[in-house]
Amino acid sequence: MPIRTNRGRTAVYRRLWGWPLRSPRHLIGTLVFLAIVLTALGIVLPKVIGRPASAAGGPDGTSASATPGPGLAVPPPAASTLPTRLTGPQATPSTAAPSQDAIKVAKEWAAAWVKHPNGITNAQWLEGLRPYTTDEYLPVMSTVDPANIPATKVTGEPAVMTSYTSSMKLVVPTDGPKLSITVVNSPAGWRVSDYDQAS
Template sequence: MPIRTNRGRAAVYRRLWGWPLRSPTHLIGTFIVVVAVLVAAGIVVPRLVGDSGAGATPPAGQSPGAAGSATGDRLTTTSPLPTRLSEPLAKPTTAPPAPAALRVAANWAAAWVNHPQGVTNEQWLEGLRPYTTEEYLPVMRSVNPANIPATKVTGEPSATASFTSSVEVQVPTDGPTLSITVVSTNAGWRVADYHQAG
């Protein structure tokens, strides 16, 4: 017998919408069915619609990488935007090491090994500040000067790699050899990284 009143329809709708909420099993079952329908639609719909002309030969005079549509007398072309990965990454340009970069590395290394007994972290950092980038100073804040195994620089700085805007420099000490990265900034050459090479 057909439902003829709004109250009867509302009761039927309440039973349909309320069914998933009757128990956790109903709710999980409903969730699985909805996910299965969405996955099936995602697989079937692209096959029914087709691949929107992929593999079609472009009209004469149009490059294969550009898609186009003719409307009346004009031809509207849209070319795909190049992605970052489609272009080769630019390699840094090698250059002879700048004397100023080597001097900054030597001064920074001298400040790094200068940690007399009782020096505080802030005092030690003040010695490094003129030669260090502002971004790298917070990293250096985590270094305890008392743990530095060197007390003096024992040789001249030497460049191991040199580019137009950065230089890798090794500075020997009476402890480890420091491998220092010096970069060109608006304020001049500054140390942006270092590690103990050995």
């Protein structure tokens, strides 16, 4: 029967794995050594693989866009490997004949927009616009002060500028500025989703 000794391969392995557990000082030293090795690998491996070490530019946190010294060329910025948000071409909206319902909504919305007698509150004015406006656009309209609207009446019929299957842009003349109104086909029917002064 062979005599067991502390020599041999298993004894060496046992001593290496057991060394960190001999004392708290050995354990702390081992952890510090492993942290240094992992940090060095985190800095060296991205350079070897070809990726930047950090978002700031270099491993020391300096920006890649720093001004180079005289005679040094600025390296080109790294190309982004992130995919774009759009995955394919978007369908172009198809033109369509103007909807009479959309024209009627635009005209009624413009009539409610110019209707602001003295002393009317913003809430009262918004109630007149509510049946013709999308729910998403009403909060935007709540920032408008009716006293600042320079028009008092609609002076003509809406003129269709563009017409698609789900939206239309019309210009409505008033005794103030002309209104450029966008009407969209929502689940509730045709509703105004935007307006501006026409040029």
